[in-house]
Amino acid sequence: MIKTILIDDEPLARSILKEYLQHYPQIQVVQECNDGFEGVKAVMQHQPDLIFLDIQMPKISGFEMLELIEQPPAVIFTTAFDEYAIKAFENNAVDYLLKPFSLERFDKAIRKWTEQKNTVAEKDNTPALLQTAAQLPQQSRRIVVKIAGRIRIIPVDEVQYLEASDDYVKIHTRDGAFIKNRTMGNFEQVLDAQQFVRCHRSYIVNVQFITRIDPYEKENFLAILKTGDKVPVSKTGYAKLKKVLGL
Amino acid sequence: MPASFLHINKYRWLFAGGFLLLVSIQVQVLLNAEASWEAAVWDSTITNVCIAAGCMLMTNNLRYYVPNRNKYIIILIWSLVLSAVTSAISQRILSGVLKKQPEYINLLEGTLTIRFWVAVLIISWVAVVSVLWYRQQETTEAEKRKSDAERLAKDAELYKLRQQLQPHFLFNSLNSISALAGNQPEQARKMIHQLSEFLRGTLRKEEHQWVTLSDELQHLGLYLEIEKVRFGHRLSTEIKTDDAANAMNLPPLLLQPIVENAIKFGLYDTTGSITVYISAAAADGHLVITVKNPFDPETSSPRQGTGFGLSSVQRRLYLLFARKDLLTTEVEQNLFTTIVKIPQQ
Numbered sequence: 001m002i003k004t005i006l007i008d009d010e011p012l013a014r015s016i017l018k019e020y021l022q023h024y025p026q027i028q029v030v031q032e033c034n035d036g037f038e039g040v041k042a043v044m045q046h047q048p049d050l051i052f053l054d055i056q057m058p059k060i061s062g063f064e065m066l067e068l069i070e071q072p073p074a075v076i077f078t079t080a081f082d083e084y085a086i087k088a089f090e091n092n093a094v095d096y097l098l099k100p101f102s103l104e105r106f107d108k109a110i111r112k113w114t115e116q117k118n119t120v121a122e123k124d125n126t127p128a129l130l131q132t133a134a135q136l137p138q139q140s141r142r143i144v145v146k147i148a149g150r151i152r153i154i155p156v157d158e159v160q161y162l163e164a165s166d167d168y169v170k171i172h173t174r175d176g177a178f179i180k181n182r183t184m185g186n187f188e189q190v191l192d193a194q195q196f197v198r199c200h201r202s203y204i205v206n207v208q209f210i211t212r213i214d215p216y217e218k219e220n221f222l223a224i225l226k227t228g229d230k231v232p233v234s235k236t237g238y239a240k241l242k243k244v245l246g247l
Numbered sequence: 248m249p250a251s252f253l254h255i256n257k258y259r260w261l262f263a264g265g266f267l268l269l270v271s272i273q274v275q276v277l278l279n280a281e282a283s284w285e286a287a288v289w290d291s292t293i294t295n296v297c298i299a300a301g302c303m304l305m306t307n308n309l310r311y312y313v314p315n316r317n318k319y320i321i322i323l324i325w326s327l328v329l330s331a332v333t334s335a336i337s338q339r340i341l342s343g344v345l346k347k348q349p350e351y352i353n354l355l356e357g358t359l360t361i362r363f364w365v366a367v368l369i370i371s372w373v374a375v376v377s378v379l380w381y382r383q384q385e386t387t388e389a390e391k392r393k394s395d396a397e398r399l400a401k402d403a404e405l406y407k408l409r410q411q412l413q414p415h416f417l418f419n420s421l422n423s424i425s426a427l428a429g430n431q432p433e434q435a436r437k438m439i440h441q442l443s444e445f446l447r448g449t450l451r452k453e454e455h456q457w458v459t460l461s462d463e464l465q466h467l468g469l470y471l472e473i474e475k476v477r478f479g480h481r482l483s484t485e486i487k488t489d490d491a492a493n494a495m496n497l498p499p500l501l502l503q504p505i506v507e508n509a510i511k512f513g514l515y516d517t518t519g520s521i522t523v524y525i526s527a528a529a530a531d532g533h534l535v536i537t538v539k540n541p542f543d544p545e546t547s548s549p550r551q552g553t554g555f556g557l558s559s560v561q562r563r564l565y566l567l568f569a570r571k572d573l574l575t576t577e578v579e580q581n582l583f584t585t586i587v588k589i590p591q592q
Contacts, residue, residue, distance in 0.1 A: 009478070009481075009514070010419065010422075010423065010477050010478060010479075011478075011479045012422070012423040012426040012427065012476070012477065012479075013419070013422055013423070013426065015426045015429075015430075016422065016425055016426035016429070019426070019429050019430075034518065035518050037518060056415070056515070057515070058514060058515050058516070058517060058518045059515070059516070059517070059518055059543075059546070080414070080415050080418035080419040080422060081414040081415045081417075081418050082415070098418070099418050099419060099421070099422035100418065100421045100422040100424070100425040101422075142546075153546040155546070
């Protein structure tokens with residue numbers, strides 16, 4: 001038995017998926033979700049083999065939802081019109097269905113997935129897809145994290161600085177630090193370079209929080225934030241900061 | 248303001264090269280006239296530095312003001328004045344520095360006229376080059392502005408077309424119809440009719456033909472019906488107007504993007520059911536329409552939410568009435584309010 005979950009905020013969009021799935025008795029819909037919050041919970045609970053996922057949904061997008069799941073299942077995306085998302089799919093060879101889609105097209109997607117599943121060790125494109133998707137305009141304005149099972153949306157203006165920590169990035173905000181499984185390079189690429197400066201190999205600072213920059217040891221500096229936090233600044237980082245701050 | 252050619256490195260070198268050339272020619276000439284080496288070098292350097300300064304002053308002045316075609320005489324006058332001034336200054340300096348060489352002073356006094364005319368020649372030549380340069384710059388700039396304006400106009404038109412088509416809305420509606428066609432064909436048929444009527448209404452509207460509020464609300468109703476089918480129980484709307492407001496006029500399809508924005512903002516920013524409130528009233532010769540939607544103040548700053556849909560409405564209102572105060576937004580706890588005022592003609 002193959003378990004699947006349908007995640008779409010439009011009830012009719014889910015009902016056509018269910019209708020098409022009736023042709024595949026081996027696939028069982030274990031849950032339907034209205035949004036990404038429910039989606040995360042349902043995926044954790046049921047550990048499905050396959051999910052059907054819409055992109056534009058309340059609160060968090062389909063991509064942001066996937067970011068929150070540690071080992072995401074296979075995904076077939078469904079979307080109506082989203083230039084950026086389609087670019088993300090095309091570059092990363094995950095199958096996607098453009099609404100409205102026919103039963104034939106749906107069947108092709110299912111078959112493609114079955115083949116991928118049965119041949120060799122499943123090629124996992126999800127990280128690459130999420131890398132590309134993270135550059136969508138909407139995602140540069142906020143960061144979605146999961147903390148103690150709850151999902152938090154952090155507007156980037158509230159981020160004070162980012163700190164590399166092993167394979168994770170620590171996001172420092174007024175309400176404490178949050179951990180996200182992404183690279184510094186990725187954050188540097190996505191965030192607005194006029195606001196967020198990679199001031200050190202392991203730090204990205206929000207210039208709006210800087211009150212002053214003090215010299216510190218040889219050739220190094222410390223950025224003092226409004227909150228009193230001190231962020232290390234390297235020599236090259238100092239040059240970048242000076243440029244952004246117009247000094 | 249166009250950049251002077253002295254802002255470009257290549258021309259700076261050219262200018263410096265010209266300067267050195269003139270200096271060396273003058274040294275040659277003075278040596279031939281049996282001046283001492285010292286005098287020749289001093290004279291050539293000082294004279295040409297003064298002329299160079301005059302040239303820079305000239306080209307810099309022309310940067311701020313290029314006379315009209317029939318007023319080129321002004322440039323000639325400037326050249327004469329500048330040449331007189333530079334000649335006088337260099338003469339003063341030289342007779343001071345080299346006063347111990349009476350033969351040279353005689354030579355200097357005797358060549359003042361020719362020095363003046365050489366200065367006129369050089370400075371006016373630089374003036375002509377500068378005028379041509381700045382005219383050229385102006386033309387390139389004007390061309391660039393023109394092509395920019397054309398590009399902007401084209402972008403705006405494309406954007407408008409795309410907005411009219413509303414691909415996201417259209418494809419999602421078609422997907423809903425596809426879903427209904429299986430189990431509820433009657434509903435599917437009804438939705439096809441609503442969608443067709445809505446699209447026809449969108450296509451038929453012309454920019455300059457104003458419509459009454461009641462007509463606009465009727466058109467909007469079709470849109471709302473379709474959205475309610477798509478989102479099911481999550482979306483409800485409340486519309487309140489009075490007779491006075493209903494009879495007032497507004498540009499076509501102005502209200503729809505505002506309501507669309509409110510629906511999107513409400514539906515995508517919360518996970519529960521939402522109600523969008525639309526009310527209209529007449530106030531001092533204006534039709535005032537208020538649209539309210541709930542949002543989550545914790546996760547989205549309303550600055551973001553005012554976003555895309557409303558900026559195009561703002562732009563359109565500005566183009567129509569040359570006023571920027573007709574569209575305002577307010578935030579009150581978890582309600583986002585958009586107010587649009589339409590002056591009555």
